[in-house]
Amino acid sequence: MKPSIPKGTRDFSPAEMQRRNKIFDAIRKVFLFHGFQQIETPAMENLETLMGKYGEEGDKLIYKIRSNKDLRKKHPKLNDDYPYFIPEKSDKALRYDLTVPFARFVVMHQNEIAFPFRRFQIQPVWRADNPQRGRYREFYQCDADIIGSDSLLNEVELIQMIDEVFSELKLEVTINLNNRKVLYGIAEKLGMKERLIDFSIVIDKLEKIGFDKVVEEVKKEGLPVEMEAAFRNLFQDWNRRDSFDERKIQLREFLKDSEIGLTGLEELQFIFAAKELLMLSYMSTLEFDASLARGLNYYTGAIIEVKANSVQIGSVCGGGRYDDLTGIFGLPDVSGVGISFGVDRIYDVMEELKLFDALQTEQLSTQILFVNFGEKEEIHCLKLVTELRNKGIAAELYPDRDKIKKQMSYADSRKIPFVAFIGEEEMKSGKVKLKDMKTGEEYMKNFEQVAEHIRKK
């Protein structure tokens, strides 16, 4: 039997884990620094907690878990009638994202929580999607949300945090910002407010299929003929990347009778005005994109999407404001806003741009390997290794009495910087022959000097 793993899932090697941990550490550091508090929820939720929360398509992508109650006994004929079929009910499923479990958490623990609640959560999620580049069936989400506050200062802070994370990772990104209320206002003015969701889905495809096809599709969705010119005028240069201040003038005119649309514009105005105070690093640019909708129709205010500047792979971070996420679980009128980092995509982008080498590795690992020469020597070395460890030096004794060549190649592939040789003579003299694996140099040291020597290097 040749072992394999399910399609769309991955093993992570030590080298990959070190790199992934750099990303997790950067995100966790920023979350903690901004006072977000970590929670964890179970991988398995009750099926009814998840079903119906992600639309019909989403429901199909939820991994259901078979109940371990064996119902077969009650229906002995089943196997004859339907071979291969599993006669069991299912009442649990793997979480599809971290947002719905978070909403469930807030409702269940509302009496223990001090609002506004800043929570973060870093856990894997599962989707029975078709695997492709940058899309996996098991992947991590790193979410930070502020719930129980409708102040726009929260949006401002989340944008700061996005900037800090990518600045820490030295990855250049564009933070695109929109507001669901502006989208609503535009749909309203175009005579399409009943079809807001479909309108948003079409608009969102601008980057993927281009302006001309979007015009066709939006006409199919019911754009009145007399509105086509207005639509073209708004979106033909959607990616012109001029500043919000310029766009604002055009939109304020267009949205002048739409109360909701104008509110959305004011909210954007607040965030872009605060941009000066944000002192964003040179790693990120904040831009307005009136076509940004992100498909998720639970967003009610800000919509945020972050893309890497030099790699085409979809978004590396996204988020927005939702006015009533916990309502479905019986706690209405709690407003929240959040962002979610996609570690797996960030990893792929950083790998492609070779950004990992530039980041410092500070991971604790073996500093010195003691070669194993045999029975007497290994007991002697065991003692020395323990002494070094007590001095805070990560030391390792090669466990087997293998050929020296094999032991050296182990040190090499593990990237251990020093190798110690202690034969009979060194045992007597209390000295150690050290090899510096980077330079290839070899020299003798008194054992007492070893810890200090390694620390210096």
Next chain:
Amino acid sequence: MKPSIPKGTRDFSPAEMQRRNKIFDAIRKVFLFHGFQQIETPAMENLETLMGKYGEEGDKLIYKIRSNKDLRKKHPKLNDDYPYFIPEKSDKALRYDLTVPFARFVVMHQNEIAFPFRRFQIQPVWRADNPQRGRYREFYQCDADIIGSDSLLNEVELIQMIDEVFSELKLEVTINLNNRKVLYGIAEKLGMKERLIDFSIVIDKLEKIGFDKVVEEVKKEGLPVEMEAAFRNLFQDWNRRDSFDERKIQLREFLKDSEIGLTGLEELQFIFAAKELLMLSYMSTLEFDASLARGLNYYTGAIIEVKANSVQIGSVCGGGRYDDLTGIFGLPDVSGVGISFGVDRIYDVMEELKLFDALQTEQLSTQILFVNFGEKEEIHCLKLVTELRNKGIAAELYPDRDKIKKQMSYADSRKIPFVAFIGEEEMKSGKVKLKDMKTGEEYMKNFEQVAEHIRKK
């Protein structure tokens, strides 16, 4: 709808996460310090990778995942015949432990790995077990294994690591040690070697059901009448806790014609002799327990089990040597030895013994909260908060224009040590009114002094 989570699973609040992270950090630190390298494997494995590896009972406890291929269409009559049944195949399952996925990993990646391979892995596992105290359906395992080496130095190092972890956590434990070969030798001499597994299972119950009942059970399993006296002699004072050196004399006599038994005794001898060199902390005691079997019949050499000294909750860590774990996946003759820490039980024990308070909290979190007085003030404070953050101080601005009382109670419940008040006057003067939340003291500071003041405290 009142939300809930599946039986046997848990939400972790921020306070619980902080404590759990202390345990994870202690374990991770020791693993890294000893040169173990982290890997991760997918939560879902192919069903055939897991089935048949944990015995018949284990197979039943594996959570199977429904395929998302809908086979219903092919069998339209199914719903009428068998309502509530799920007409889908299952080819994936949630991992049951970290050992079998690790074996699968080693076989799949054998060409990229430098042996002996020291790997660690910290991930949740799932078991459809009956939940009870200390037993959950989702729980974390923290495993360290050395694979590709049959040196006993590995066992010695793993015992050192167990000691270091519990010493770091300030939890007093007893490390019980046995050897499968000794168990085999005893069974052989008692005329029960064909029934080694059943013999081990009975012996393992000594602590649970007591000596007299064990004698009864072992007789039922086929202990020859003439061997009862020998059996009683060996196990009646199994928990007398005398040293290995004393026990050794008795066992060497008893096992004198059993080659395997004597080999096991020599292996134990090597480890107990190295004990002097180990310099174990005063937090752990290493003891010999000839009755220790740990149920898992894949152990072939050392068997390790760690129990907390003052709380009865089962083992907090366990492990042993297995001579052929990867054979089932097509890579024979690779010997390994490993240990596994049970974070959830360690947590329960430390909670019961109130050990968390003694551990220092170093977690990064908000140091100062700026009270929100209104529109003008919040923009002013946003700038100051950003400046403080750039100086490395974790600062937070309360996002809403709520009553001061509510803002203060937020600071209180979040345990934020300083609160800053900046009203109209302070805006003009460049000063800040600070409140030290521990002492209740209030004083004025120039804004430039705030960062230094917080750092000093």
